[in-house]
Amino acid sequence: RTLLAGIDRFFAADVRFGRRPYTAEALTELRAETAPDPHRPTYHFSPPANWLNDPNGLVYWNDRYHLFYQYNPGGPYHGTIHWGHAESDDLVHWTDRSVALTPSLEGPDRDGCWSGCMVVDDGQPTVVYTGADGRKQLPCIARARDDDLAAFEKHPGNPVIESPPDANLYATEEWDAEFRDHEVWREDGTWYHLVGSGIVDEGGTVFLYRSPDLTEWTYAGTPLVGERDETGGIWECPDFMDFGGEQVLAVSNLDSVIGFRGSFDGDTFDVDRQVTFDHGNFYASQSIPDGDRYLSWGWIREDREESAQWDAGWSGALSVPREISLDDELSIRPAPELSALRSDHESVDERSLDPDDDNPLADVEGAHLEFDLDVTLESADAFDLVVRASPDGAERTVVRYEADGTLTLDRRDSSQSDAVATEPQSIPDVPGSDPDRIRLRVLVDASVLELFVNDRTALSSRIYPTRSDSLGVSVRARGGRVQVHSLDVWTLDSAM
Template structure:
């Protein structure tokens, strides 16, 4: 840090021992540093103001510092550490104050877990790891963090590391850019008074020195500042472009966390895909609604965040899953708002035709009480497991399904009716089930009408189960039950297109641990859009949307590939982004194996095995040498083996999406580590097999 920087070290009344130790260090490190009382400081005399505080924050401490907020907004810079971090809220820089403050014992080395997006931030410049310990064990220290909620206006630069454990929801280092100024907050693990390990001490001093130097230079990191605009989303994508595990033709978030698809609607000729999104990092917390749009289902564009939790509203803790409807020409979304231990339905209407801005109803929530019968499941987290919405109109009446868990076991899809989308009357469950499974919740229910028959699907924490049957007079009569997808696929939602098709997307959750997702800087992808219909025999058909053929590039084609027992046919294609289509006949073979993402020596490979037992299995045991990745095998049943198998396989970074006979789907997430894990091969076991009409296409990015 330049010795000429002028640092004002703030205190109230008199310095505590902790403040004195920190400020003594600063005055030794910087010639231009001096202590100054909040009541008398002239902010414009300094390049940076640093407020380090160990006493619990008291808003009255700011009563004598009216010029501080104006100084920052006019271009000043401020560093807030430990218990001074909550000052961002009364100073007007942030609407949501840190929700976790106090003193904590530190039984193991503790520090900061840096986000991959900000690993080049100047205050992190002297570290070669995302995990930096700044406080040794055996002390009790003050802290202020965001934990159950995230800041509305600030960027989360780092969370917390405790020993070797990543604690991603303890958000500790943050950045704000109010007006023309800049604020950095470091809420934990930078106490100075107690002695600590030399390495931790050096890391702590480097962090604070870098923070002061960064603020004194009035720099800006290109990815900080909220709300993010479309250009910034583009920069986020560019930052992650080099990740070979990141899908290129499946919809992903610009960065950070994505889960359920929400509010799907075909509006004014454009496909709108909203989704559960956490802008604070690649983990689930304080959910917003992200937004992507497409004119053709082939090329997608990011749009600004559509729904943001309201600090004073019933959705303060998250704008959770919901759906969109056309209400007399007004796009309207119904979603679950979460606050404290309550999760209740809320409504918002579009403020523009681009669906980029939404007006929340001031009377939210629109349903304030849980139904009495059946009794809704209570858990440690929620007064009632009651969430997610499917809404449709029939005979001038609006109908709404809400997912729920039931006390004593099982889940249910609960029906409400309304004339105006705001006043709802409870009708009862249209279907309940899984009574033998305690703690089950039927999430994200959706009812789809195919004319003579209807389909209801629910997500029960593990699987997406669908029921085919008939729905009439508030009851669903089931005649068939199966899984919509047999792999890493959850919480799907559908839209009716203008040409009358039903298109469905599902969330593809990660199959690697929290640390793997953190290091990547992103989590979650959408499935390909699937066109749903009923076959002549009444069964469900699932096909990739036909528009996706526009992504096809270079083609490798075979009329017939004949495989003998033990043969391996290596295809002349090396790719992590392709579509493979083939018709497989086992003849007298026990199985045919299609291996994708294969390294030349076979150390990494993902076999897709079709056997005479009428089963398709995706074996992930050798998919990755990364211990953070899941290695189990996923399976699904298909039609009898003596009939040809129509197979379409889409490989996209870490996604393997399998469609069999246009009816069965299995999606897997895999994470090869080797650059040369790009091969494709075919083989037969214990007999002869025929692969007909084999095509492999390279696929382009949708972004």
């Protein structure tokens, strides 16, 4: 690890002279070099090469969406974290930009520019991020030098908060305290700032600070402390959404993203109920307001061995932008803009499907597909959608909806490699008004899979078929009849 850190530092120094793998040109070349990997998604954002984790600093600025992300230029592993950068004018097609934030050789972010957000302060986009330095994690800010958000000037007074509040925080072998990731917004002339953390013997928490100017912060307590056994001991990546009458706070608890619905009065967050945004590999989500919706992205982590990630030369993908809105229920679906990528289309008319019927999707195949289907289990025990199937069926991934309301992603036969995760992932009690009926939207993008269920929750995952002909799809009724109300499949074009 020390050797790797040394190599990282060498690269980190290199960036000052504009050499690869940091510049937009170099990154675009690297993306082309790693493109032949069959597990590389083409419409989900993934790093040009090397490592990606959390989405950061999302902002719509100067007619463009900007996406930053935790990036290690040193290789496909977590270390010496920079902020990678891409931009889009339609939320669908992304262009690589040069690396935007680099750890300083000396300073409070010398060991990494960790996760954070972007706010616009008096017309100037400003990043609030975690500086990692030795045993410390502390908030730093950096102001945009130009309208392309290509370069940022770090505030000379960083870190802008000198130490975590005097609460009973976790100290580990590595860290004095877990105190990181930032959600900042402005209300009535005051900046509000949530930092993720956890209180020993209590549970995950967010600390609240207020400021008139983003640099002088006053500690204002803990709006919410979770129960460690229920929602985890440490919260990272706080993400606050304000829907007017109601607020939502999402946090990542070292395992998954959990959401709280309730009300925030400026001091305290009163929880009404908990929501699950995603039941799979989705992590460290971040959202931004966009008209009357929120757009949210999360990191969909790998599920294959590290050595396979080294061989591939890249690691990590982001979800597609998800549209989150709140009426009575929280709704979660792929941003409608994605339909711009649709090309070949196959649809099945309203029909009933019996267990011994021929596969109505026998003509469809692909590794980059979108499904939108609406079915009712009449007398059936279950309905299966099978994707990435080899002609002999030896490799296949099964999405199964059962009459007891469980949706399962069965990955046992997804890959013939034994260096990948195979455990099933499931949504135990699918939310919806009619338990027999399900609307499923499924995005298949090489190794990335996202399932959206009844527009109410999601499950994202990773699969690694080994065979180039594992492209088949099918639908099947099990143990009885299924009514298909609608079933559409599109091939999706590349977004990069």
